[in-house]
Amino acid sequence: MNMTEMGEVVAYLLRYRTAERQPGNGRKRRAAREGQLAERDVCALIDDALDTEREALRDFLAGQGLRLKVFESGDYPGIAPGSRLYALLPDPELEQPPLYTREPVFDALRLRQESRAELAQWYLQLWLLMQTLLYTRLNRALSDVSRYQEATFATSELIGLLREQLETLRAQGEGVPETSRALLEERGEDIARRVKAFIDLQVRAGQLETVREARDGAESEIWQQTLLGALEAEQVGVHHLSHLVDLLSGEPRPSAQEVDDESVSVAEEDRDTSGIAPEADEAQDDLLGMDGDSDAASVDERAAEERA
Template sequence: MNMTEMGEVVAYLLRYRSAERAPGGGRKRRAAREGQLSERDVCALIDDASDLEREALRDFLAGQGLRLKAFESGDYPGIAPGSRYYALLPDPELEQPPLYTREPVFEALKLRQESRAELAQWYLQLWLLMHTLLYTRYNRALSDVSRYQEATFSGVELAELMREQLETLRGLGEAAPEASRGLLEERGEDISRRVRAFVELQARAGLLEALRDLGEPGTGDAGGDSGGEVWQQTLLGALESEQTGLHQLAHLQALAEGRIAEEPA
């Protein structure tokens, strides 16, 4: 793998976040596109790389705060026998460079002239509720990566859960957290539109895939109305959620289990 090929491999991984030697679940391998390698070629280049080339690839990705992890068929369900699954994940021990911005999130969820703080609240609430559907209702821990194939939900379910969340906030009256009160200004089809935008963001990132209509094979870009589709967590999505739980949300778990002493009044 020369430097040009390494750049092409990294470009592919930055676009799709994962690559499989022999995709499972009936998914077709992603074909080559203009200026981009095919999934088959990407896997072949990584598989055939020498130790020095792999080290160079690791160093290249580490400079961007990323790490490439490889999994075999016995590691998780859904990986075909003889296949290998490559997942590009943020490295929790490294700082993410400025080029990974939140702009796509703000642009996707924006309906009017909301502040970034308000849009961040919408994203946070939808992310937490999505995980309620993917984990809590299945009595599943973030560490239960191998159960990713059974974790599904529909956009309609997520929208309904969001409406219930807003009704709970309204019921709190003045006791509702000030940071969340902006959510109560939603109108008309706001919830459905934000849910659709949020789910499509997750799909483009490779964290969800539509079960009913996968759109263009391997792209993760589902066609049609995402509100009515059934979405399944991907292996990449489960791996990233596990990592988030271990490295970003561990303090909340400790608090829930009473391991953090209350601060003195």
């Protein structure tokens, strides 16, 4: 694998996040497209690479805060016998460079002239509700990666959950947090449109895939978590939520004054000139580590999980 081929392999992985020798679940191999190798060629280049070439590829990805993990057919269900899955994941021990943007997310969710802070709230609400469907409903832990094929939901279910969430907020009356009031200004089909845009983002990011499409409007599309999505969710749990485990195990909680002091300190350090509230900005930074131009969304969802 020469440097040109390595660049083509990396470009493919940034676009799709995974490559399989023999795709499972009935998926067809991705064909070559303009400026992009075919999936079969990507796998062949990685398989046939010399140890020194593999090391060079690892070093190249590490410079972007990424790593390439390899899974065989016996590692997780859904990987065909004799196949091999290559997955591009963010490395939790490395810092990702600031070359990715959140703009595709804002563009996708924007229906009118909402601010970035309001759009961040919509994304965060939708992401947390999706986790309810993929994990809480199944009584499933983040470490239950092998159960990813069970993690399915219908578009209509996410729409329904979002409607319930908004009704719960409305019931609070004047007690609704200022940052959440923009969510109550939806009109007509706003909810369905935002849910569709959100799901499309997750599909582009390699986090979801369709297992049944709607037919003649008679049924809602059914979506399944991908192995990549389950692996990234587990990574978040292992590397970014250990402090929650301490709380559950009986570690003493900080006093209210300590929490207030820390919040002020964090807000002062993390205030963003874009005008997004610090907490919403953090959530977006962590949830969306990769941009839509590369069609890959690194899901370091630390901030969103902390708020769950």
